[in-house]
Amino acid sequence: MTRYILLAVLAVVALIAPFFVYPILLMTILCFMVFASSFNLLLGYAGLLCFGHAMFFGAGAYIGGWLMKEGGLSIELAFLGAALAMAALGWVVGLISARRGGIQFAMITLAISQFIYFLLLRAPFTHGEDGLQRIPRSDLFGVVDVSSNLSLYYLVLAVSVAAIWFFYRIVHSPFGEVLRAIRDNEGRMESLGFVPERFKILALTLSAGLAGLAGAMKASVLQIATLHDLSFHVSGTIIFMALLGGLGTLAGPIVGAALVVLLTDHLAQFGEWALIIQGSVFLVVILFFRRGLVGELQAFLKRRVARA
Amino acid sequence: MGEYALEAQGLTKTFGGFNAVTDVNLKVRRGSIHALIGPNGAGKTTCFNLLTKTLTPTSGKVFLDGRDITRLRSAQVARQGLVRSFQISATFPHLTCLENVRVALQSNHGTAYKFWRSLKAVSALNERAHELLGQVGLGHQAHTPATELSYGKKRALEIATTLALDPKVMLLDEPTAGMGHEDIEPITDLIRKVSDGRTILIVEHNLSVVSSLCERITVLQHGEVLCEGAYAEVSNDPEVITAYMGGIDE
Numbered sequence: 001m002t003r004y005i006l007l008a009v010l011a012v013v014a015l016i017a018p019f020f021v022y023p024i025l026l027m028t029i030l031c032f033m034v035f036a037s038s039f040n041l042l043l044g045y046a047g048l049l050c051f052g053h054a055m056f057f058g059a060g061a062y063i064g065g066w067l068m069k070e071g072g073l074s075i076e077l078a079f080l081g082a083a084l085a086m087a088a089l090g091w092v093v094g095l096i097s098a099r100r101g102g103i104q105f106a107m108i109t110l111a112i113s114q115f116i117y118f119l120l121l122r123a124p125f126t127h128g129e130d131g132l133q134r135i136p137r138s139d140l141f142g143v144v145d146v147s148s149n150l151s152l153y154y155l156v157l158a159v160s161v162a163a164i165w166f167f168y169r170i171v172h173s174p175f176g177e178v179l180r181a182i183r184d185n186e187g188r189m190e191s192l193g194f195v196p197e198r199f200k201i202l203a204l205t206l207s208a209g210l211a212g213l214a215g216a217m218k219a220s221v222l223q224i225a226t227l228h229d230l231s232f233h234v235s236g237t238i239i240f241m242a243l244l245g246g247l248g249t250l251a252g253p254i255v256g257a258a259l260v261v262l263l264t265d266h267l268a269q270f271g272e273w274a275l276i277i278q279g280s281v282f283l284v285v286i287l288f289f290r291r292g293l294v295g296e297l298q299a300f301l302k303r304r305v306a307r308a
Numbered sequence: 309m310g311e312y313a314l315e316a317q318g319l320t321k322t323f324g325g326f327n328a329v330t331d332v333n334l335k336v337r338r339g340s341i342h343a344l345i346g347p348n349g350a351g352k353t354t355c356f357n358l359l360t361k362t363l364t365p366t367s368g369k370v371f372l373d374g375r376d377i378t379r380l381r382s383a384q385v386a387r388q389g390l391v392r393s394f395q396i397s398a399t400f401p402h403l404t405c406l407e408n409v410r411v412a413l414q415s416n417h418g419t420a421y422k423f424w425r426s427l428k429a430v431s432a433l434n435e436r437a438h439e440l441l442g443q444v445g446l447g448h449q450a451h452t453p454a455t456e457l458s459y460g461k462k463r464a465l466e467i468a469t470t471l472a473l474d475p476k477v478m479l480l481d482e483p484t485a486g487m488g489h490e491d492i493e494p495i496t497d498l499i500r501k502v503s504d505g506r507t508i509l510i511v512e513h514n515l516s517v518v519s520s521l522c523e524r525i526t527v528l529q530h531g532e533v534l535c536e537g538a539y540a541e542v543s544n545d546p547e548v549i550t551a552y553m554g555g556i557d558e
Binding site for chain 2: 169174177178180181184185187189191194202206248
């Protein structure tokens with residue numbers, strides 16, 4: 001019951017928020033919430049540390065942006081196209097890397113992301129260092145105008161809610177149960193007749209698709225897609241978001257994404273000090289909130305229930 | 309169907325020049341409980357890993373119900389009905405007992421890839437999972453995460469998970485290892501109970517467990533079969549006594 005009340009409150013807040021807060025900032029938060037969830041699917045539920053996760057986000061931004069600017073597609077098709085293209089890339093990355101675990105998986109994904117980075121630096125349609133600029137916000141279904149910040153906000157909100165619901169569905173599906181079992185004990189799953197790579201490849205495909213969607217949304221929000229989006233810096237930021245909020249909890253990385261985006265926004269005025277402050281926050285979380293903010297909160301509530 | 313459920317012929321495994329297992333021939337009679345014993349480092353666990361294809365043999369062959377399974381992967385071997393347990397407790401710590409067993413039941417259920425379905429798709433398996441948990445005495449702990457179970461109960465959960473595949477042949481790697489006195493008897497009883505209609509090969513250090521459970525015993529030493537027979541024969545074999553106690557003039 002409390003859950004439904006909480007969801008209702010959240011829904012109201014989300015609907016009226018753009019009247020009080022700058023919509024672009026809110027939409028950036030939503031994009032990173034989806035992106036952080038896709039990362040959580042891999043690390044929190046499949047135990048796969050992807051060190052180059054920004055490749056799906058950044059390349060998704062390029063593809064979504066290109067589809068709207070050069071392809072003249074409507075916005076929902078651009079989102080869909082980016083998600084599908086990134087799912088395909090995730091599948092290929094999975095084929096190459098899924099047999100490896102731990103640090104090897106991390107390094108292979110990092111290497112592939114660097115490769116994609118240079119590919120996009122050199123590709124003719126990306127405009128090199130300049131990136132894709134002045135990406136238009138195409139009409140929804142070719143008819144509904146979403147070029148204003150406010151109307152785009154409601155579209156991005158709807159798509160983000162759908163994406164996070166999809167993430168929730170994956171985690172609480174028969175496949176999600178198998179995935180968590182593989183995370184806990186891969187060898188045992190193999191001895192029970194499962195082929196773990198296949199499940200990891202599927203997880204990577206789904207996660208990459210979600211990250212690609214997040215990237216395409218970001219391209220429509222900021223109307224720009226640059227190499228920065230797929231840089232190692234963004235890959236690192238997403239790890240920070242997930243750990244800050246709490247891995248393997250559904251809401252953790254979502255909360256983490258919101259906090260980090262807000263923190264970055266507020267700290268921008270301090271210039272270079274921003275990174276130092278961010279680093280300190282990270283250190284405190286790692287040392288004192290090992291389960292992340294949401295993870296610690298859940299543990300605290302559980303203890304209180306147990307005592308009562 | 310032959311007389312033997314599981315058979316190894318000339319099984320050999322070399323790790324960079326070191327022969328861990330040499331020319332092991334093993335025949336496990338259908339429906340029996342067969343023990344593999346031997347001093348530390350005799351190659352028992354390596355043998356196990358070879359039989360379940362966790363390791364690939366350097367040479368030799370493995371047959372399950374007369375079919376050559378030497379070339380299969382371990383997941384395929386499991387699907388053919390040969391399922392193992394592990395020496396170290398092999399549960400899924402962050403899953404509840406029910407989920408531990410249910411995920412194993414999914415192995416033959418065709419839902420494992422369905423990421424778009426809710427867990428209602430596997431609710432049909434809950435009944436069987438509860439039944440298996442009840443069988444190993446975990447009926448009232450279905451919703452406890454495996455990590456919170458005691459050591460003995462983790463082993464019981466592991467057996468329930470293994471049983472979920474309804475294996476024809478079960479390989480148990482030291483099921484009572486590290487267990488306190490009070491846990492050993494329930495596990496021994498459990499193994500006897502679940503052996504009905506199955507073939508079991510068991511690696512075990514505790515000789516009283518072996519003598520009470522097993523019809524036939526194979527003794528390994530230095531990666532080779534030292535002797536084979538019933539408990540009474542094996543335990544009186546001078547070579548076995550020497551292997552375990554150490555020779556007087558050594």
